[in-house]
Amino acid sequence: MDELLLRAAMSGNVRELKEIARQNPEILLGKTPQQSTCLHVSLLFGHEEFSKAVLALNRSLLFTINLDGETPLVVAVTNGHLSLASTMLKLYQQLNLSDMILKQDNNGDNALHHAIYNGHSDLALELIAAELGLSQGMNKYNESPMYIAVSRGFNDVSEKLLEIPVSSHCGIYNRNALHAAVTNRNSG
Template sequence: MTNFPKPRKVGKESMDGRLLDAATSGDSVTMKHLALEDPDVLLGTTAQGNTCLHISTIHGHEKLCTDALVLNPSLFWAVNANDETALVTAVASGRTALASNFLRCYRELDLSRDAILRPDIHGFNALHHAIRRGHKELALELIGAEPALSSAVNKLQRVSHVHCSDERLLGIPESSDRGAIGYNALHAAVRNGNSGQTGQPET
């Protein structure tokens, strides 16, 4: 598995204005030209710590996101001021197609599992966000890519009531483990009226 240097997490605004415009509009051609001139340009960040991948994700530009990851895979685990990777940003923003595309890149580029397991500043990983927003198929896809996501516990000592439960989720041993505060992704699924599948009363 290849390791890549990580871009700065947060700091002084350093993103080339041309790259910011390209990421916002989805102009992959300009982004590629800029990267050819200076490969490190893709690691520039806004004042909020967002990379071109975060920005393009927010705007739903799948092609630019894919092209940027091919040019610099380290963007996959770059985080912004809220500790969000582009994957977490995609899920939290409801960009499910982009999130699925990121999972394909994760597998194809053989990236570090830390890139997919990393939670945001509140302790929510991509699976937590998928479950909270009711994206059942994406939640299952995330678990398929990295089963360890289901055992992660958030720092807020709570998970939202959502509608997302499936035998494939319940069948993962790690998803039934309790963390220090007793909540995990499985509990989020069960707490929304899916308790019949586990025999536990709804709380």
């Protein structure tokens, strides 16, 4: 990735972004050694205006996945930028990109796993409403979103997941969400 573009993405400098893109629009497609684009970097730092501006210049950045298997949505969720995550989710929905919403990173975690891991129950509920298929995701530890939600005591999220007939309930060590519920009740 061009060094000026990287600095602009890290600082959220929209004016610099537009100048760089004006001189060479293709430069926006550059990537870091980790295969992150300027959109990934901008989302990492929570720069909403920069992220919107770069997508206005090149929407194809929505489709990029870095070496960790992270989509722009996952980057926003994992870094706690809830407004940006919601914006990315809505863009994917508008463009009928369910596959990008469902995408799992290299650990098998999808955006819903990350929302629950990071304690963002409102975002988790928004993700469930947007894409029911997220409820079926199993990570490399055999953890489903429901198992994680129950383990962490997120009753609103686990109740919403229970309403989905195909929602997975599996967990680590051949356990399931019921095991997690019993463990939480006995330790709480």
